[in-house]
Amino acid sequence: MKKHISLLFLFVVLNLFSQSTITVLKTGERTPIPNATVSCKGKLLGKTNAQGILSFRTKCEKVDVKAAGFYEDEAVVDKVMELGLSKTDPKTQSIEGVIISDKSDPRALAILQKVNDNFKNNSPHSLDSYSFKSYEKISFDFDEDSIKQYNQYLSHRLDSLKLLPTQTQSVDKKKDSIESVNVMKLMTTSKLFLWERAAQYSYSEKYGEKINILDNRVAGLKEPVYEMMALRSNRNKIPKEIQEENRTLYRYFLTDSIDIEGRKNYVIRFRQADYKNPIQKRKFNGYIYVDADTYGLKKIESNSKKKSEGSITSTWKPIDNKWFLLKENFKIKMGATVFDGKKKDKNKKDDAEEKMKQKFGNYVFIMADYFDFKTSIEQNKKDFSGYSISVENSDGAILDQYRTDSLTDREKMTYAKIDSVGKKYNLDQKLNVVTGFLKGKIRVGNVDFDALEILKYNQYEGFRLGANAKLNERFNKYISPDAYVAYGFKDRAWKYGLGVDLKTTLAKTSFFRVEYYNDVDAAGRFNENLWNFKMKINNSGVDLNNDRFYHFEGFKVSYENDLSNTLTLRGSVKKDKEEAKFDYNYNNLGSSFENFATQLTLKYSPNSKSMMTPSGKLTYEQNYPEFYFNYEQGLKSLGGDFNFSSFDVLVQHSFKTKLGVTGARLYGGLVIGNAPIWHQFAINGLGNGENSLNFNFTSYLGFATMEGGKYYNDKFIGYYLTHRIPYYFSTFGKKISSFDMVYRGITGDMKNPEIHDFEFEKLNHFYQEIGLEANNFLGSPFNLGFFYRVGYYSTPMFKENFAIQLKLNFLGF
Missing domain, CATH: 2.40.160 (Porin)
Known part of the structure; x- marks a missing residue:
C-alpha cells in the first residue's frame, strides 16, 4: 500500500513540475485579462481564469496568446510566465505615457545599467574554476507549420507534372530536372542540414578556458566543419539587446516583477526604436527577466519585427551565486524555397492563397542545453594545455550519451539521406572551398590557392596577376610543397618562387x-x-x-x-x-x-x-x-x-x-x-x-x-x-x-x-x-x-x- 501511495505521490509531483503557469495582464494597467486563449500550433491549451492565470502542460517551446480587444502575442514556455497584451483600439488611453511614448522607461534603463555593471561579478568567469557540458544542435529546415503544407503542395505539383506532355530535353537539362525533383522529394521527409555537438567546458582562473569536443557529427560530411565548432552564443557575454552602446536601438519598459523559483525578477519589455506608428509602438520585440537580488540575467527573448523572421531565447541559472547559461534557442529565417507557378484565373479569390503556397520559408534552428555544472574543480595544468579547443571524437558514435532530447524521425532521416547525398556530390570538398576562403584560401581538391595573390596593384608593377598554389593535407599530412608565379603589367616582368613545408607533428x-x-x-x-x-x-x-x-x-x-x-x-x-x-x-x-x-x-x-x-x-x-x-x-x-x-x-x-x-x-x-x-x-x-x-x-x-x-x-x-x-x-x-x-x-x-x-x-x-x-x-x-x-x-x-x-x-x- 505504501508503495502505491509513493508512486502516486511521485506521479503527482512530476505532473506538477511539468506544468507551466502563465499570467496574462493588460499592458500599462497591470490588471488581469480573463478568458484569454492560450494555444500551440492551433491546439487550444486553455483559457485564463478571472485572475488572468492559466496552468497547462505542453511540449511546445512557444504558445500563442489571444484575447478579444487585444493584440495577440506569444510567449516562450517556462514554468512561470507573464505576458502583457495591448488594446487594439488606437484611441485607448490605458497604455498612454510609458507605452506609447517613444522614450525608454528610466526605471528600466536603471535596472539594465545595473545588469551591465554587475555582469562581470555575476559571470562564471569570476569563479576560481568551473566545468560543465553542453549539447548543441543546428539544423536547416522549413518551419514546422509549413512542412505539412509543403508536402501537400509538392504532391499536387508532381501529379500535375505527370499530366504534362513529354518534352524533348538535352541530357544536361534532363539531369538537372531529375535532380531538382529529387531534392524536392528529399525535403518532404528530411531536413537539409543537421549538425550535433557535445562538449565539455572547463575554466581555471590560472590556466584559462579549455573546450573539449566530446563528439560531433554533420549530416553529409565525413569531416567536421571546424569553423562551426567555434560558434559562440550568449555564454559569458552581454546580449546585444542590452549592451550600453545599443540602447538607442530599443525602447525599454519596466512592466512589473514576478517570482520565478522563489526569486524576485524584474520584467522588462522592449521594442525596436524604429517602430513608427502608435499600433507598432504597442508591440514588443521581446522581454528581459532580471534577478532583483543580483541583477543577473534570468532570461531574454528577442524577436524580429516580423514574427516569421525568427527569434532568440536564452535562459540562465544561478549556481554558487553566479549565472550560468542553461538553455538557448535560435530560429532565424534564411531565405525561402520558391516554386514557379502561374495563376489560373485572376478573378478567383484563392489565387493569392495559391501563389503564397509556392513560397516556403527556410530557417536555421539552433538549440543548446548546458548541464552537469561543477564549481571549484580540480585544476591540472595538463588538462588545459594545447590549443583552446581540442577534438576527441567526430563520428557521432557517442553523441547519444549527451543528447538532452532524442532525435525526431525527420532528424534521423536527415542523417540517412543527407549522408548519401554528401557522398554522391562530394559535399566535403565543396564546403572546404567555402571555409578555406574565410582563411584566404581557395581550395580545389588537393591544392590551396592564396586568395591574396590573385590580383594586386601598386605604382611599380601596376596590376599584378598571380597564382600561388600549395598542396594541402589531402596530398600528404606532413609534406606540403608550394609554388607561385606572378606578372606585373606595368614593369612587364615575371616573379616566381618554390617552397616546401615539412611538419614535425x-x-x-x-x-x-x-x-x-x-x-x-x-x-x-x-x-x-x-x-x-x-x-x-x-x-x-x-x-x-x-x-x-x-x-x-x-x-x-x-x-x-x-x-x-x-x-x-x-x-x-x-x-x-x-x-x-x-x-x-x-x-x-x-x-x-x-x-x-x-x-x-x-x-x-x-x-x-x-x-x-x-x-x-x-x-x-x-x-x-x-x-x-x-x-x-x-x-x-x-x-x-x-x-x-x-x-x-x-x-x-x-x-x-x-x-x-x-x-x-x-x-x-x-x-x-x-x-x-x-x-x-x-x-x-x-x-x-x-x-x-x-x-x-x-x-x-x-x-x-x-x-x-x-x-x-x-x-x-x-x-x-x-x-x-x-x-x-x-x-x-x-x-x-x-x-x-x-x-x-x-x-x-x-x-x-x-x-x-x-x-x-x-x-x-x-x-x-x-x-x-x-x-x-x-x-x-x-x-x-x-x-x-x-x-x-x-x-x-x-x-x-x-x-x-x-x-x-x-x-x-
Whole structure:
C-alpha cells in the first residue's frame, strides 16, 4: 500500500513540475485579462481564469496568446510566465505615457545599467574554476507549420507534372530536372542540414578556458566543419539587446516583477526604436527577466519585427551565486524555397492563397542545453594545455550519451539521406572551398590557392596577376610543397618562387620550410610576419601610390613553432641578391648588393583562442592585446655586404568602457648599422601627391593625407587610435551604423640621410591626422572616412590637408 501511495505521490509531483503557469495582464494597467486563449500550433491549451492565470502542460517551446480587444502575442514556455497584451483600439488611453511614448522607461534603463555593471561579478568567469557540458544542435529546415503544407503542395505539383506532355530535353537539362525533383522529394521527409555537438567546458582562473569536443557529427560530411565548432552564443557575454552602446536601438519598459523559483525578477519589455506608428509602438520585440537580488540575467527573448523572421531565447541559472547559461534557442529565417507557378484565373479569390503556397520559408534552428555544472574543480595544468579547443571524437558514435532530447524521425532521416547525398556530390570538398576562403584560401581538391595573390596593384608593377598554389593535407599530412608565379603589367616582368613545408607533428603548428624566390617588394615595407588574413587585406593597398621598389632573389630556410596556445616563434636564415628598381645609389656603392641575414619573429596573443585542424591552426577568436616582434641581423662575415641590426614591434589592443570602444595600435622600428634604403623604414603614405582630391583605400599602418613614397627613416614610432562613439542607429536595410573618431601620428629620424642618393625626405617631426569614419555608410559594407592633416606638416591649403578614405567594415579597426 505504501508503495502505491509513493508512486502516486511521485506521479503527482512530476505532473506538477511539468506544468507551466502563465499570467496574462493588460499592458500599462497591470490588471488581469480573463478568458484569454492560450494555444500551440492551433491546439487550444486553455483559457485564463478571472485572475488572468492559466496552468497547462505542453511540449511546445512557444504558445500563442489571444484575447478579444487585444493584440495577440506569444510567449516562450517556462514554468512561470507573464505576458502583457495591448488594446487594439488606437484611441485607448490605458497604455498612454510609458507605452506609447517613444522614450525608454528610466526605471528600466536603471535596472539594465545595473545588469551591465554587475555582469562581470555575476559571470562564471569570476569563479576560481568551473566545468560543465553542453549539447548543441543546428539544423536547416522549413518551419514546422509549413512542412505539412509543403508536402501537400509538392504532391499536387508532381501529379500535375505527370499530366504534362513529354518534352524533348538535352541530357544536361534532363539531369538537372531529375535532380531538382529529387531534392524536392528529399525535403518532404528530411531536413537539409543537421549538425550535433557535445562538449565539455572547463575554466581555471590560472590556466584559462579549455573546450573539449566530446563528439560531433554533420549530416553529409565525413569531416567536421571546424569553423562551426567555434560558434559562440550568449555564454559569458552581454546580449546585444542590452549592451550600453545599443540602447538607442530599443525602447525599454519596466512592466512589473514576478517570482520565478522563489526569486524576485524584474520584467522588462522592449521594442525596436524604429517602430513608427502608435499600433507598432504597442508591440514588443521581446522581454528581459532580471534577478532583483543580483541583477543577473534570468532570461531574454528577442524577436524580429516580423514574427516569421525568427527569434532568440536564452535562459540562465544561478549556481554558487553566479549565472550560468542553461538553455538557448535560435530560429532565424534564411531565405525561402520558391516554386514557379502561374495563376489560373485572376478573378478567383484563392489565387493569392495559391501563389503564397509556392513560397516556403527556410530557417536555421539552433538549440543548446548546458548541464552537469561543477564549481571549484580540480585544476591540472595538463588538462588545459594545447590549443583552446581540442577534438576527441567526430563520428557521432557517442553523441547519444549527451543528447538532452532524442532525435525526431525527420532528424534521423536527415542523417540517412543527407549522408548519401554528401557522398554522391562530394559535399566535403565543396564546403572546404567555402571555409578555406574565410582563411584566404581557395581550395580545389588537393591544392590551396592564396586568395591574396590573385590580383594586386601598386605604382611599380601596376596590376599584378598571380597564382600561388600549395598542396594541402589531402596530398600528404606532413609534406606540403608550394609554388607561385606572378606578372606585373606595368614593369612587364615575371616573379616566381618554390617552397616546401615539412611538419614535425600534427598536434600543433611546428614545421621547417625551405624556399627559393625571385620577386620585388616596396622599399622599407613594415614586416607582416605572422599577420592574419584580415590584417594583410587591410594593409594590401599601402603601396597604391608608391613606386620605390627593389628586386630580390635568393633562398631561405625557416622554422615555425607554436610554443604555446598564445606564443608563436619563427626563425629563419636567408641569402639574397638585392637591387633597387628606381634611381638609387647607396653611399657611392651602387644599387645592387648581397645580403646574408638571420631573422627572429615572435607573436604573442594571450587572449586569442585557437584550435588545431587537419589543414592547420585555426584562430577562431582574435582577442586583444597582441604583440608582434621582429629582429633581423645582417652578417657581412657570411657572404653579405653589410652588418646591420633591424628591430620592429607592433602592439595592438582594443578595450571597452562606458564611453565606447577604443582601439589602439602602437608600432615602431630601429635600424643599427649600414644598410640600403629597403632595409630602413618607409613611412606609409597613401596619398597621390597631386593637386587633386585625395581619395584612397585604408591600410593598417598608413596615413590618408600623406604622399606615398616620400618619407624614410632608420628609426620611428607611430600610433593609431580609434574610438567608437557609443551611439548606434539604423540605416538602410537592416544595417546598424555608428561613428569612429580616428587619430594617427608618427615621428622619427634618419641618422645619415645623405648616403641614400635618391629623392626623399626624413620625417623628424610629428605627422598627425584626425578623422571621422561613418561605419556601414548608407547601409553599405563600407566605412567612409574623412581625414585632415594637423600640426607641423599641415599646409595653408585645405585640399592638401584633406583626404577621403574607404574601408571594408569587416576588417575591424
